[in-house]
Amino acid sequence: METRTLPRPPRVGLVSLGCPKALVDSERIITKLRADGYQMSPDYAGADVVLVNTCGFLDSAKEESLEAIGEAIAENGRVVVTGCMGNEAEVIRQRFPDVLAVTGPQQYEEVVSAVHDAAPAATSPYLDLVPEAGLKLTPRHYSYLKISEGCNHRCSFCIIPSIRGDLVSRRPDAILREAEKLVEAGTKELLVISQDTSAYGVDIRHQSRMWKGHEVRAHMTDLARELGRLGAWVRLHYVYPYPHVDQVIPLMAEGLVLPYLDIPFQHASPKVLRSMKRPANEAKVLERLKNWRSVVPDIAVRSSFVVGFPGETDEDFEYLLSWLEEAQLDRVGAFKFEPVSGAAANALPDHVPQELKQERHERVMALSARISAEKLEAKIGKTLDVLIDAVEGEGATGRSKADAPEIDGEVHLRDAGHLSPGDIVPVRIEDSDEHDLFGVPTA
Numbered sequence: 001m002e003t004r005t006l007p008r009p010p011r012v013g014l015v016s017l018g019c020p021k022a023l024v025d026s027e028r029i030i031t032k033l034r035a036d037g038y039q040m041s042p043d044y045a046g047a048d049v050v051l052v053n054t055c056g057f058l059d060s061a062k063e064e065s066l067e068a069i070g071e072a073i074a075e076n077g078r079v080v081v082t083g084c085m086g087n088e089a090e091v092i093r094q095r096f097p098d099v100l101a102v103t104g105p106q107q108y109e110e111v112v113s114a115v116h117d118a119a120p121a122a123t124s125p126y127l128d129l130v131p132e133a134g135l136k137l138t139p140r141h142y143s144y145l146k147i148s149e150g151c152n153h154r155c156s157f158c159i160i161p162s163i164r165g166d167l168v169s170r171r172p173d174a175i176l177r178e179a180e181k182l183v184e185a186g187t188k189e190l191l192v193i194s195q196d197t198s199a200y201g202v203d204i205r206h207q208s209r210m211w212k213g214h215e216v217r218a219h220m221t222d223l224a225r226e227l228g229r230l231g232a233w234v235r236l237h238y239v240y241p242y243p244h245v246d247q248v249i250p251l252m253a254e255g256l257v258l259p260y261l262d263i264p265f266q267h268a269s270p271k272v273l274r275s276m277k278r279p280a281n282e283a284k285v286l287e288r289l290k291n292w293r294s295v296v297p298d299i300a301v302r303s304s305f306v307v308g309f310p311g312e313t314d315e316d317f318e319y320l321l322s323w324l325e326e327a328q329l330d331r332v333g334a335f336k337f338e339p340v341s342g343a344a345a346n347a348l349p350d351h352v353p354q355e356l357k358q359e360r361h362e363r364v365m366a367l368s369a370r371i372s373a374e375k376l377e378a379k380i381g382k383t384l385d386v387l388i389d390a391v392e393g394e395g396a397t398g399r400s401k402a403d404a405p406e407i408d409g410e411v412h413l414r415d416a417g418h419l420s421p422g423d424i425v426p427v428r429i430e431d432s433d434e435h436d437l438f439g440v441p442t443a
């Protein structure tokens with residue numbers, strides 16, 4: 001690889017694609033690079049090397065990743081590729097022979113050393129550019145907190161376990177230390193992420209570690225409780241519907257964890273769930289939802305579903321619709337099944353024609369938009385705590401406890417010019433639509 005030594009600190013451009021987990025990887029890489037004396041470049045022109053963190057989950061995401069690599073090559077020419085698509089180095093190299101290096105997901109050392117090779121840093125013993133809590137790509141007032149890597153499930157449509165491996169949990173004390181630093185640095189909301197949050201600690205036998213004079217088990221419930229004690233909002237994402245999820249509901253009632261659960265149910269028909277290799281006790285799920293709501297009436301449940309899975313009949317699909325009608329979920333994302341190379345589901349018989357997938361997708365989205373609109377309308381007249389994300393002139397946007405950043409709705413505020421991002425204020429809700437709320441701060 002050609003190298004060049006620079007008279008000033010070298011600058012790295014970053015294109016980060018994919019899910020919040022990839023964003024956390026990017027943050028980790030940047031934190032290390034900043035510690036090594038690198039600066040970030042906001043554009044291609046000012047960068048000595050461009051790092052593209054790719055997503056390889058769906059074929060469409062791969063295409064988007066390849067386009068991003070192509071753009072970085074055209075605009076800058078010195079490109080290092082990392083992330084999930086890094087597992088397909090030959091595909092990348094074939095299309096872009098000029099790429100300097102390709103590394104896979106979580107290969108932090110390799111990607112950092114590839115950047116060092118491409119643009120060597122001037123070493124200085126006095127360099128200490130990294131704030132205590134590392135560098136963040138999210139706004140200062142919210143942070144993603146990754147608690148584990150990999151997954152022990154083998155859902156038939158998913159290749160994540162083959163890309164990221166089996167579950168590897170972080171130590172609870174290390175997670176809590178990171179979270180505490182983030183809160184001290186101004187984070188108001190901690191978004192707990194992983195591939196499977198409810199499995200946290202299974203691989204390390206829920207081993208306890210000392211934290212502030214007492215033992216904390218590597219277990220979702222214990223970790224959530226301790227995170228809640230740090231004083232920031234705590235939001236749980238990617239919770240697989242295991243029975244022990246019920247144990248975090250009392251923490252929501254106590255106000256330690258946000259009344260919010262992101263549980264990807266993926267389908268409701270027991271037959272489809274079985275062929276997806278997901279737990280197929282959907283009737284119990286309805287019962288559990290009812291119980292959760294009896295303990296925490298304002299709990300917001302977000303979920304995602306796959307429509308047009310191979311073998312999904314009209315009957316299966318109608319079952320899903322009536323299940324959704326009964327479940328009354330607050331937020332629903334639906335995806336049309338797409339074969340991902342390497343996924344077991346590709347070999348299943350009876351693939352659903354594209355037009356039918358499209359039609360089913362539209363029907364799920366229309367139903368969930370109606371349910372969402374009804375649920376949001378019921379909030380008119382209430383006063384909700386809102387975390388402010390942005391202020392512009394006299395208006396502001398923020399999120400209630402029921403809204404995660406990027407994926408859920410927002411609360412649009414009038415007469416809010418006096419607020420700042422990161423403020424948490426009571427807001428009287430005046431109006432709503434299918435996804436968002438509108439209101440005025442009362443403080």
Ligand code: SF4
Pocket residue numbers: 151152153154155158159160161195196240
């Ligand atoms: S639980 Fe999630 S990450 Fe794990 S195999 Fe299933 S879909 Fe993939």
